[in-house]
Amino acid sequence: MALAPLTFSTDNHGWAELLPHRQPTKTLTGTHRVPWVVIGAGVTGLSAARRLAENNPNDQVLLLDARQLGQGASGRNSGYAVAISQFSGAFDKEQEKNYRRIARINAQGLDLLRQQVGDLGINCQWQEDGYYHTAADAASLKEYDNFKDHLNRLGYEHTLLNKDDLTDRLGTSLYQAGIHVPKGVLLQPAALVHGLGDNLPANVTLYENSPVLKINQGEPCHLELENGQITADKVIVATNYEAPKLGFLNRYIMGSTLSGSFTRQLTNDELSNLGSLKEWGVLSLHSGGATVRLTRDKRISLRNTAEYHGAVLMSDTFLSKRQDIHRAAFEKRFPQLSHVPFEFSWSGVEGISQNFTNFFGRQAPNIYLAGGYNGSGVSRGTAFGAALADYACNISSDLVDDCLASAPATWIPPRPFLDIGAFFKVKMRFIGVGLDR
Structure with missing residues (x-):
């Protein structure tokens, strides 16, 4: 029985409209068997795919996006790569370690982006003056x-x-x-995403307009798409607020x-x-x-x-x-x-998220997820993507530890209470x- 298609809203309005026309990559078709799949080609997915390719130069990595590059949240934000986060309310001494942890994550994301933009010659109006x-x-x-x-x-x-x-x-x-x-960077977000996606390592293949309709969990995983199937040893989910469409973070992210x-x-x-x-x-x-x-x-x-x-x-x-x-x-x-x-x-x-935390870690034995950046996704999502790839490869680091230390998310009630609560929140x-x- 064919799977019902999922809805991924998009339009012609956004930062991508200010850029020259870009030809999207082909849609995934057929049957594939690979070690790695990354779902979502925003800044988190792009960062994860790049790090996976560096960690595993002989492995093929498939990077899938339901839309064209730059039409998701990563290409539709206001173009701030945050270094120092503002926390509402008075300074809480008991939260000082958490403040500094988040700043370290932001800084590492900025460092990664700075290096990639420079090395790849990405013209994204990078302005580093806070x-x-x-x-x-x-x-x-x-x-x-x-x-x-x-x-x-x-x-x-x-x-x-x-x-x-x-x-x-x-x-x-x-x-x-x-x-x-x-500290902090202004940039053209769609140009950044286009530049990163068009300059991926040789062992990463990007497929646009290729939404994953279902993940059959197991070892290995089986992914079902409209016109194709993929069997993968490990999967990274970088779809942020759309993770529930694939069965993850239900009632934990909106x-x-x-x-x-x-x-x-x-x-x-x-x-x-x-x-x-x-x-x-x-x-x-x-x-x-x-x-x-x-x-x-x-x-x-x-x-x-x-x-x-x-x-x-x-x-x-x-x-x-x-x-x-x-x-x-x-x-x-x-x-x-x-x-x-x-x-x-x-x-x-x-x-x-309900308590403004981030999501990072293992969802199943061979499925990993990051997301929920609460408006600071350019720098933090880049850091989380690289750290999640390392974590999936059993590579430890201070950055991985910082990402794993994110507070657990609080539960969001089901609909219709979700709609009412989210509206008022x-x-x-x-x-x-x-x-x-």
Whole structure:
């Protein structure tokens, strides 16, 4: 009996739309017998496949993606590769080891990406000057004090900025205070994923538009696809919030759908009405605040909605309504650019856990999984992918130990309670957001 096809929502809206057309690889067909399969070609899967190939140069590795490269979450985020994570609330001395553990994971992911981007000559607008954590309203100003204390206690480099400093640099007078953290990278996420996927080691074969419909667990595993079958000794699952479709993390991970808009390219005159910086990124200190970027190709990108939307992308109708929210936030920040239209809007889904932990480890004797990055997937997903490959190869390291130390996830009730709980959990992000939205 044929398996019912799974749904993997995609559209033409996202960072990939700003890039030259790329021809996808072929779809997997036929019967295959291999040592290794990696499911999911986002940053985690790409990192895992590369490390598997390095660890096992004589083994064939199949890398499968249900979509085209760059159409999943890894190509639809705002392009921040985080080094220093912000934790809401006051500094918790009992969590200091955990703060430092997460920073080490982020740093190793950045180190891996930096080396790969350099060695492979990937043009992804890599900008390593960190970003600005900003506050415009009361709730985020409180988090400004918390984050400042956090950085001081952990000894992380940073610069405090007042309203005039931020206005001079960013060209908006909305923000009352901010912190520049120099560690961290801005990039074009779809270009990064394209570059990594198009420059894989010789013993890795990428198949796009090739969703796995079912995994029959055993030793070896049997994977069923629409037009093919694979028998593999070991499988790495790097599908993040879509892991439940393959029978993993049911009621432990959910998808939050975010949306944002891009302006057209700004003219030189329009750029002159902004601040002194020609490229920058802003992260609101309020968890529900807007993420704003001035990109290297002279666009402003603004994301300021997150909601439970069934873990799928938004239709054009929904995006049109969300664009009104983006527009109001844009003109509030940049009234001098109120005449500049948006070129298009986009949506993407992030994988989040109930207690904001990450997933890493063995799911079955020969199945391994990583995911659930809660919005920090570019750097952390890269680190988790490499560490998971090492772990599957029985290679120990400090990074593997750090990833294994992730706190257990808390259980999410089944539907309809899942839908209700997820809706309100995501909605809670916006309480008190005020001017930071």
